[in-house]
Amino acid sequence: MALVPYTENALPALAKLHNSTATFHLAGREVLLNQDWRRSGVAAVVWDAAVVLALYLEALAPVELRGRPVIELGAGTGLVGIVAALLGARVTITDRAPALELLSANVRANVPADLRPGSAAVSELSWGSGLERYPAGGFDLVLGADIVYLEDTFPALLATLDHLCADAAAVLLACKIRYERDARFLALLRARFSVEEVHFDRPRDIHVYRAVRRAPRAEL
Structure with missing residues (x-):
């Protein structure tokens, strides 16, 4: 479901979000992503936080x-997950059900077929729901770009x-710190994880935070 309505008269700074495609040169390849703001809103465009996190994975992480x-x-x-897969990770790329059609198409278009079965799987995940479908503690790295905005x-x-984790x-x-609630999320995260800022893209005003679990997982 779109969280931001489509408008033909976008501000100039947002005009790129209304393009039907977005192209990047990352991980030694041209990554061409379809966008569809009119149909799916914020879930169907490439935000600066995703670009910064993809660049961080490629060059700085x-x-x-x-x-x-x-x-x-x-x-x-899917930009971040696609780049992680192209860099050799075994990536599960997730979002809510309405976003999966476009996400899956972008993964198929940008991750070579010979890599896809083991390196890039698209899966539905609504946070806090159906987590039993994913292995507890099954991932070495969790990625999120511009996902901290709804309290x-x-x-x-x-x-x-x-x-x-x-x-x-x-x-x-990777996120902007737009409002007080964003800082509150970081405070909540610090109660469970050690958190540090590892990169700041000043032109885009995007922070990248790295969080590591404070203590071993409790036995179930």
Whole structure:
């Protein structure tokens, strides 16, 4: 469901969101993503946070992605998960059901077929719901770009992060700090994880935070 209505008279800074495609050169490839603001709103366009996080994974992240189990939350058009897969990770790329058609098409178009079965799987995930379908502690890295913006979702998002993260897992979140509620989410995250800012893209005003679990997972 679109959270922001489509309008033909977008501000100039938002005009790129109304293009039907967005092209990037990342992970040694041209990544061409379809966008569809008119049909699906915010879930169907590439936001700056996704671009910054993809660039961070490619050039700055002090982690080896090859062969590692990774999951992206709220993937939207899939840029971050696609780049992680192209860098060698085994990525589960997730979003809510309405976003999956466009997301799946973008993954098929940009991840070579010989890599796709093991490196890029698209899956439905609504935070806090149906988590038993995903292995507890089953991921070394959790990715999220611009997913911290609705305060009502914070408890479910935190529960999802807690479920997915292995003991030594890291969470990479790229976001703007727009409102006081965004800072409140970071405070909630710090109650469970050690959190540090690892990158700031000043022109885009995007922060990248790395969070690591404070203590080993409790035995169930």
